[in-house]
Amino acid sequence: MHGSTGILESLFLYGSFLKLQSKPLYRKSTYVEEIYMFSFHDNLILMMLAKKEMYGYELMKSLAEFTSGIYEPKSGTLYPALKRLEKSGFISSEMREAEGNLMKYYAITDKGKTRLERMWTIISRIQDFRSKVGV
Numbered sequence: 001m002h003g004s005t006g007i008l009e010s011l012f013l014y015g016s017f018l019k020l021q022s023k024p025l026y027r028k029s030t031y032v033e034e035i036y037m038f039s040f041h042d043n044l045i046l047m048m049l050a051k052k053e054m055y056g057y058e059l060m061k062s063l064a065e066f067t068s069g070i071y072e073p074k075s076g077t078l079y080p081a082l083k084r085l086e087k088s089g090f091i092s093s094e095m096r097e098a099e100g101n102l103m104k105y106y107a108i109t110d111k112g113k114t115r116l117e118r119m120w121t122i123i124s125r126i127q128d129f130r131s132k133v134g135v
Contacts, residue, residue, distance in 0.1 A: 041073055042081055042090075043119055046112050049091060055103040056082065082106055090115055 041063075048054065048062050056078060064072040073081075085091045090112035096105050108116075 039081070041071070041077060042085060043116075044071065045078075045081055045085060046090060046108055046116050049106055049108040050113065050116060053105050053107040055096075055098065055105050059106065085112070 044063055044067070045059065048059055048066065054062060056075070059082075060073055060075070060078055063078075082091065082093075086093055086106070088111075089109060091106050092109050093104050093106050095102055097103075098105075
């Protein structure tokens with residue numbers, strides 16, 4: 001897998017896998033659902049924050065650059081995702097002065113790093129399966 005195109009393809013495969021895993025279970029919410037019910041942009045956000053801490057607008061620009069313009073989140077998508085990730089404990093935030101303004105910086109937490117590792121493990125398994133099947 002090379003560059004952002006390979007990563008985007010892997011995330012797409014992962015998203016397809018999630019749809020299979022998200023069939024209703026007997027209980028309303030289970031550990032399995034919590035692990036697998038992440039969206040495409042949530043995973044991209046965690047990947048970017050694993051590289052460095054960023055404020056919202058910087059993160060928006062970095063995502064667009066990283067994906068070569070394929071994915072350009074708007075503030076109406078990004079900020080609710082950041083709030084959801086923070087509420088779940090996958091990222092943290094703190095106010096800092098930067099460029100003469102007070103900005104909210106986001107950082108990945110240990111829980112978020114663990115989440116990314118699980119995602120990469122699942123993607124690796126899906127790719128292994130694809131190789132064996134020949135698709």
